[in-house]
Amino acid sequence: MNPHAARVTALVDLLAGAERAWVLTGAGISTESGLPDYRGASGLWKQRRFEELASIEALRDEPAEFWDFYRMRLDHLDAASPNPAHHALAQLQEHGVIERVVTQNVDGLHAAAGSEGVLELHGSLREARCRSCGFACDMPDARDRWAQDANGIPYCNCGAVLGPGVVLFGEPLPLAAERAFQLAERSDTVLALGTSLQVFPAAHLPIVTVERGGRLGIVNQGTTDFDALAHVRIDARLGEVLPEVAHRLLG
Numbered sequence: 001m002n003p004h005a006a007r008v009t010a011l012v013d014l015l016a017g018a019e020r021a022w023v024l025t026g027a028g029i030s031t032e033s034g035l036p037d038y039r040g041a042s043g044l045w046k047q048r049r050f051e052e053l054a055s056i057e058a059l060r061d062e063p064a065e066f067w068d069f070y071r072m073r074l075d076h077l078d079a080a081s082p083n084p085a086h087h088a089l090a091q092l093q094e095h096g097v098i099e100r101v102v103t104q105n106v107d108g109l110h111a112a113a114g115s116e117g118v119l120e121l122h123g124s125l126r127e128a129r130c131r132s133c134g135f136a137c138d139m140p141d142a143r144d145r146w147a148q149d150a151n152g153i154p155y156c157n158c159g160a161v162l163g164p165g166v167v168l169f170g171e172p173l174p175l176a177a178e179r180a181f182q183l184a185e186r187s188d189t190v191l192a193l194g195t196s197l198q199v200f201p202a203a204h205l206p207i208v209t210v211e212r213g214g215r216l217g218i219v220n221q222g223t224t225d226f227d228a229l230a231h232v233r234i235d236a237r238l239g240e241v242l243p244e245v246a247h248r249l250l251g
Helices: 005-016 027-031 056-061 063-078 084-094 109-113 139-147 175-185 202-211 238-250
Strands: 021-025 100-103 123-130 136-138 162-166 189-193 215-219 232-234
Touching: 005 189, 005 215, 005 232, 005 238, 021 202, 056 063, 063 123, 063 139, 084 100, 084 109, 084 238, 100 175, 123 139, 136 139, 139 162, 175 202, 189 202, 202 215, 215 238
Parallel strands: 021 100, 021 189, 189 215, 215 232
Antiparallel strands: 123 136, 123 162
16 A cells, blocks of 8 residues: 555645646656756765855866866766656646746756746756856757867857856856746645755745745655645655656546
């Protein structure tokens, strides 16, 4: 017997009773596709912390080391594909059960699974951009550029170092964050999936919906900082829970 059966039923009821529902996802949904959680306990790379390497200062002052780190991340991404949880969310959106997916992840796996209009709070590793002139290109173009450089650094046509299309530490969040807050304000139900709700301002987004009288469902392995506010709380893998939720709602 599924030990989470009663809670899954409660989550199904939560979504079935929603007029406007949205979803926030974190690293937990991507780890089920084999992608590491760089913020976690195993997030060190060459004895350096993720926050130190994934920063605007590292891009500016240590571009070779910076891109060594990001090439490793891209290698992991190349080997990853959407998992059943990604596909279940895409199905729920296609049938109007949820309005939109907001994600803290930069891997593009939600879009690859078929989710439309994903709001990527931290940008995307699928592209590169220049912080000096604003030029942007897809990542294969950046790969070609670093292959031509002795130090493995991709340069923009303007001469500056290209960076990945993600939000680095020390940079402001993109317009997607403003749109996500607008979505949270006009919704009555939110699911927080695979996130410990510790990284702000993303972690505040579900609270915006709750503060306007909305309901919160949390599915995450381990506790979160807002478990006490959740109407439904399931400590389980998303790949086990979400396909079952989609099946029971959609048939």
